[in-house]
Amino acid sequence: MRNVTALKEGWRFLKADIPVNTALQHAPQGEAVTLPHTWNAMDGQDGGNDYYRGTCWYVRELSAEECTGERLFLEINGAAMTSEVYLNGKKLSRHEGGYSTFRVELTEELAEKNTLAISVSNEDNDSVYPQKADFTFYGGLYRTVNLISVPAEHFELLKDGTPGIKVTPIVDLEKKMAIVTVETWHNAASVAITVNGETKTVEHSAEFVIENVHLWDGVDDPWLYTATAKLASGDEVSTRFGCRVFTCDSEKGFFLNGRSYPLRGVSRHQDCKGKGNALTYEDHAADMTIIRELGANTLRLAHYQHAQEFYDLCDENGIVVWAEIPYITMHMTNGRQNTLSQMRELITQCYNHPCIAVWGLSNEITAASAVNEDLLENHRLLNDLCHQMDSTRLTTMADVFMLEIDSPILEIPDINSYNLYFGWYLGELEQTDEFFDEYHAKYPDRVIGFSEYGADANPAFHSSRPEKGDYTEEYQALYHEHMLKMIEARPWLWATHVWNLFDFAADGRDEGGKHGENQKGLVTFDRMLRKDAFYLYKAAWNKTEPFVHLCSKRYRNRCEEETEIKVYSNQSEVRLYVDDTLVGMQTGKTVFRFRIPLLGEHLVRADADGCSDVMCIRRVSEPDEDYIFNKAAASVTNWFDADDIDPTCFSVSDTLGSIRANPQAGAIVDAMMAKGASERGDVADAVKDNPALQRMMGRMTMLSLLKQGGADEESIKQLNRILQGIRK
Ligand code: GCB
Numbered sequence: 001m002r003n004v005t006a007l008k009e010g011w012r013f014l015k016a017d018i019p020v021n022t023a024l025q026h027a028p029q030g031e032a033v034t035l036p037h038t039w040n041a042m043d044g045q046d047g048g049n050d051y052y053r054g055t056c057w058y059v060r061e062l063s064a065e066e067c068t069g070e071r072l073f074l075e076i077n078g079a080a081m082t083s084e085v086y087l088n089g090k091k092l093s094r095h096e097g098g099y100s101t102f103r104v105e106l107t108e109e110l111a112e113k114n115t116l117a118i119s120v121s122n123e124d125n126d127s128v129y130p131q132k133a134d135f136t137f138y139g140g141l142y143r144t145v146n147l148i149s150v151p152a153e154h155f156e157l158l159k160d161g162t163p164g165i166k167v168t169p170i171v172d173l174e175k176k177m178a179i180v181t182v183e184t185w186h187n188a189a190s191v192a193i194t195v196n197g198e199t200k201t202v203e204h205s206a207e208f209v210i211e212n213v214h215l216w217d218g219v220d221d222p223w224l225y226t227a228t229a230k231l232a233s234g235d236e237v238s239t240r241f242g243c244r245v246f247t248c249d250s251e252k253g254f255f256l257n258g259r260s261y262p263l264r265g266v267s268r269h270q271d272c273k274g275k276g277n278a279l280t281y282e283d284h285a286a287d288m289t290i291i292r293e294l295g296a297n298t299l300r301l302a303h304y305q306h307a308q309e310f311y312d313l314c315d316e317n318g319i320v321v322w323a324e325i326p327y328i329t330m331h332m333t334n335g336r337q338n339t340l341s342q343m344r345e346l347i348t349q350c351y352n353h354p355c356i357a358v359w360g361l362s363n364e365i366t367a368a369s370a371v372n373e374d375l376l377e378n379h380r381l382l383n384d385l386c387h388q389m390d391s392t393r394l395t396t397m398a399d400v401f402m403l404e405i406d407s408p409i410l411e412i413p414d415i416n417s418y419n420l421y422f423g424w425y426l427g428e429l430e431q432t433d434e435f436f437d438e439y440h441a442k443y444p445d446r447v448i449g450f451s452e453y454g455a456d457a458n459p460a461f462h463s464s465r466p467e468k469g470d471y472t473e474e475y476q477a478l479y480h481e482h483m484l485k486m487i488e489a490r491p492w493l494w495a496t497h498v499w500n501l502f503d504f505a506a507d508g509r510d511e512g513g514k515h516g517e518n519q520k521g522l523v524t525f526d527r528m529l530r531k532d533a534f535y536l537y538k539a540a541w542n543k544t545e546p547f548v549h550l551c552s553k554r555y556r557n558r559c560e561e562e563t564e565i566k567v568y569s570n571q572s573e574v575r576l577y578v579d580d581t582l583v584g585m586q587t588g589k590t591v592f593r594f595r596i597p598l599l600g601e602h603l604v605r606a607d608a609d610g611c612s613d614v615m616c617i618r619r620v621s622e623p624d625e626d627y628i629f630n631k632a633a634a635s636v637t638n639w640f641d642a643d644d645i646d647p648t649c650f651s652v653s654d655t656l657g658s659i660r661a662n663p664q665a666g667a668i669v670d671a672m673m674a675k676g677a678s679e680r681g682d683v684a685d686a687v688k689d690n691p692a693l694q695r696m697m698g699r700m701t702m703l704s705l706l707k708q709g710g711a712d713e714e715s716i717k718q719l720n721r722i723l724q725g726i727r728k
Contacts, residue, residue, distance in 0.1 A: 001234045002154070003069055005147045009034050010060050017055035020086050023117050027059035036278035038080070038140030040122075044276055045525075047515025049508035051136060055121040058141050062114040069149025072106045073157050077308065078143030079120045080277070081128055086117040096128045096338055098137075099305040099326065100345035101161035103148070127334040129342065130326035132368060133303060134518060135269060136505040142278040143307055151233035156185035160341075160348040167227045167241040167352050168392060171213060173258045178213040178243040180227070182206050188231040195227045216242025216354045218256050219297050222318030224354070240315060242354025248394065248415055248447045254357075254494045256320070263320055263357075263495035264487065264541060265296030266522065267452065269504045270306050273525040276505065281309050288313040290523060291501065294534065295541030300451060300497040303328050303363050305346045314355035322396065322451075322495065323350055324360025327382070331369035336378050343382055347389045359386045359393060361413055363451075364400035371409050379412045398451040401426075402692050405439050410446075415494060417451035423468060424455040426708065427700050429482040434699070436490055447494050450487065454499035454520035455479040458513045459531050462555035462627040464563065469707065471512035471519070471629045474552060477532040477566075481591060484540055498522060498537065513629050532568070539568040539590045546571055548608040553615040557624040558598055563617065567592040571608035578602050650723035652716060656705060657698030665726045669702065672719070 012030030014023055037058075038044070043051040074085060080098030084091055087109045095102040106114075122139030124131060148157065155164030166183045182193050183205040192199055193206045200206040214223040228238040247255045254263045268287065270277045284307060291299065299319050301310070304326040314321050325342040327335075343359070350356055361382045369375055379397075386395045394414040401420050403409070410416050418439075423429035432453070439448055455468075457476030466475035480498070487496050503521035512519050522534035535549035551566040567574050574592040576584040579602055584594045596604075601618040645651045650658075650665045660666040697705065702723075706716050 001069075001151065002236060003147075003149045004075075005066055005149075007035065007060060007066075007145045007147060011035060011037070011141075012059045013037065013039070014057040014059070015039055015052065015054075016057070017121075018057070020089055020091070020117055020119070023057040023059060023119070024089060024115060027057070027115075027117070030057070030059060033058075035145055036140070036142045036280065038138040038142045038276040038278045040136060040138045040140070041274060041276040041278065044136035044138050044507050045273065045505040045516050047507060047510045047517075051507050053122050053124055053137065053139065055119055055123060056139060058118045058120065060116050062116055062147070066147055067106075067110055067114055070107075070152045071150050071154060072110065073148045073150070074104045074106055074116070075101065075146040075148050075157075075161075076103070076118070076141065076143075077101045077145065078277075079118065079141055080139050081120075081122045081137065082125075083121070084119045086119075088115055089117070097342045097345065098122070098128075100342060101308070101349055102345075103157045103161060105158065106147075126332050128338050129332070129335055130303065130328045131332065132330040133326070133328045133363075134506045134508070135271070135303070136276070136507045136516075138271075138277045138505075140276075140278060142276065150235050151231075153188040153231050153233035154186060154235040155229070155231070155237045156187075159185070160345045162348050163239055163352065164237045165227065165229050165239050165352070167239060169210075169225075169241055169243045170392070171215070171243045171245050171257075173245060176212055178210045180208040180210060180225075180241070180243075182208070182227050182229065184229045184237070186229075186231055186235070188233060188235075190232070192230045193227065194230075196225060210243065213243045215257050216244040216315075217318070218244075218261060218320065219292075219318040222316060222354075224315060239352040240312075240354075241352050242315065244354055246320070246357045246393070248494045249492075250443075250445050250447045251492055253492050254320075260491070261297070261320075262491055262493070263298035263449075265298035265300070265319070265496070266291070266294065266498040266501035266537075267300040267302045268306075268501050269302060270310070271502070271504045271525075272527065279307070284310045284313060286527065287502070288317055288319075290527065290530075291319065292317060293542065293545070294501070294522070294538050295543065296501075296537070297541075298322070298495055298497065300324075300360075300495075302500075305342070305350070308349070311350055311353040311355060315353050319355055320357050320495075321353070321355040322358050322360055322497070323356045324363065324398075327362040327365060327378075329364055329367050331365055331375045331378065333374055336374075336381070339378060339382055340385060343385055344389070347386065351390060357393060358396045358415070359390070361386070361395055361397045363398040364419055365397075366403050366407075366409065367400045371403075371407055376409060376412070379409060383412050396449070396451075401435075401696070404692050405442065415447035415449065417449035417495065419452035419499070420450065421453065421455075422696070423479055423482065427696050428704065429479065429486075431696060431699050432483065433486045433489075436486075436493065440490075440492060448492070449494045450496040452497060452499040453483055456512050456519040457531055457533070458519055458629065459524065459529055459554055460513060460626070461629045462552060464555075464558065464560055468704065469630065472627075473532050473554065476520075477536060477551060480533040480536050484536060484590070488540075502527065532566075535568040536590065539570045542570055546609055546611050548574060548606045548611045548613050550604060550606050550613045550615045555627065556615075556617055557620040557627075558617055559620050559623045560598060561619075562595055563598045565594045565596055565604055565606075567594070567606045567608075567613075569606070569608045569611075571611070573608060575607045577605040577607065580605075645720075646724055648728055650726045650728060652702040652706065652720045652723060654723070655699055655701055659702060659723070660698065662726065662728070665723060668719075668722060673705075 422431035503525035
């Protein structure tokens with residue numbers, strides 16, 4: 001018999017970097033906490049990049065009943081980031097890496113009375129990833145902690161947090177059958193393995209044939225089988241598995257079970273407002289409900305190993321997953337072993353999940369590091385490790401936009417993906433299309449995907465002339481309308497993942513009217529509000545729940561004679577009513593635009609095939625300042641758009657590339673930009689000659705570059721006057 005006891009209650013928490021004996025002594029005065037727990041739920045989400053990164057202690061008495069069984073193990077399903085386990089003051093283990101499961105055997109050290117003390121640290125260092133990234137590195141025992149008692153003869157529990165059972169189904173689609181290999185690790189003479197009603201008693205491994213196999217077929221039919229392994233001692237493990245075939249084609253994209261199945265979805269962090277990463281099963285399940293409502297068929301579970309419960313939910317819901325380790329942003333020479341151990345644990349612990357299609361080696365690792373031999377070697381080792389441990393899945397990588405497409409690092413993983421933020425941080429929306437088209441033309445045999453894209457939006461901010469950097473809900477929606485079309489026109493993109501489904505904590509951020517949040521989510525951090533862009537994707541992806549959505553509902557006070565009413569729907573015909581009068585009818589797909597005169601206060605209603613949505617808007621005489629985040633930038637837009645520009649001469653609305661092609665105009669902007677780069681410090685100065693960056697900047701308009709650099713209205717006007725004096 002195996003007994004699993006969740007250690008939820010009864011913990012004392014001490015926020016102090018003290019020796020174990022002091023921790024044991026002070027534990028009774030410690031704060032009483034229940035698991036899951038993080039000490040950064042508040043200070044990790046309020047901005048300032050000043051959350052506590054240090055050592056804390058969790059201390060708990062183990063009762064006599066909890067310590068029964070022949071062999072007793074402690075299972076920790078996540079201790080962020082580095083942890084040491086002590087029983088009765090004696091150190092039993094140390095684990096580095098905050099996102100995987102590890103276990104420790106307690107048996108030998110058990111006494112009459114037993115006290116467990118676990119130190120956990122999220123202090124910065126140069127060997128455990130992540131150390132530099134755009135999310136809060138919460139510290140804590142933020143997943144479940146269990147005691148597992150087993151008989152003397154039992155399945156392996158220690159090695160890399162293994163479940164003790166590994167299932168490899170190989171499917172023959174033509175013959176409609178699967179060969180299922182089940183391997184187990186244990187210290188008994190034999191094991192009885194059961195799959196699909198058939199039992200085989202073997203030493204360690206057995207092979208089964210499933211005829212007329214029921215496929216795990218994505219969101220349509222995520223069928224799961226179970227494999228069970230049992231020892232004579234009574235110890236038993238089981239795991240679910242799925243029979244499916246994933247393939248990728250550089251021209252045709254992703255295939256599931258032999259049919260084209262473009263992966264279109266979102267990324268997710270394990271993070272929620274007020275809770276941090278300490279989520280319960282109900283929190284995970286609630287997130288999955290939102291993912292299903294959206295209609296996504298894939299998730300990138302960024303940037304680290306997620307909770308087992310969540311991979312389970314993906315298995316059950318047919319969501320194809322990209323799983324990865326937090327080898328991110330900055331390569332650390334001392335971190336190689338840690339990347340390998342985190343990858344070994346990820347694959348060992350997650351191998352059986354049918355949802356997982358690819359292992360991600362790293363994310364934007366060249367953002368703050370050069371592509372040198374050490375970094376390449378680290379990637380080769382990771383890639384080889386993945387292939388040794390798993391011959392059934394592909395490896396991938398999320399590349400930063402500045403990474404040259406001919407860099408040797410792109411040749412290491414089986415397939416690649418780029419994170420591109422044109423139209424948000426840098427450049428124009430169309431550069432995304434151009435980037436992928438160039439890549440695809442140059443490397444027609446390479447499989448490429450779009451691993452991140454997004455724009456921040458605070459749903460308090462609104463505009464009828466949305467533009468990059470204004471944090472409005474309207475710009476985010478426009479941004480995604482462009483990307484959705486870009487993606488739909490390129491079926492060869494093997495997977496695309498919006499960054500991010502939910503706003504999340506990045507304590508170093510302070511922007512867009514919020515502290516400590518990355519607001520690229522389609523849904524707010526507290527999950528209470530779905531931004532308009534959420535409904536755009538729902539309209540494109542959700543094929544089962546008819547709906548219609550009126551955009552800009554929160555943009556109630558409008559200062560214009562005529563206003564746009566935009567509707568997202570997965571239906572093909574939308575009718576618009578203003579004050580109960582039909583004013584328009586349109587047939588189309590996903591996005592429906594109407595224009596209506598604004599006279600006073602109006603009730604607007606959109607109807608589509610039995611669904612409807614309503615909102616109230618009203619005409620006001622002055623723009624509502626509450627809707628504007630960056631008031632200075634807003635005035636630049638208004639000024640510029642209103643001004644007369646002579647198109648036969650250069651202006652700030654021309655691209656940097658076309659201005660540079662003219663010697664006179666080029667000299668002026670070059671001198672100005674050289675000065676600007678040196679004023680923005682070492683990094684801007686160092687990257688200014690990067691050829692990829694230069695190419696990208698060449699495609700941006702001068703106005704967009706100037707605004708991005710924080711130029712004021714007067715300087716922009718001045719440059720524009722000079723450029724208008726130069727004939728094209
Ligand atoms: C990225 C990172 C991700 C960030 C995102 C952003 O490229 O991979 O971790 O959160 O950009 O929003 O800037």
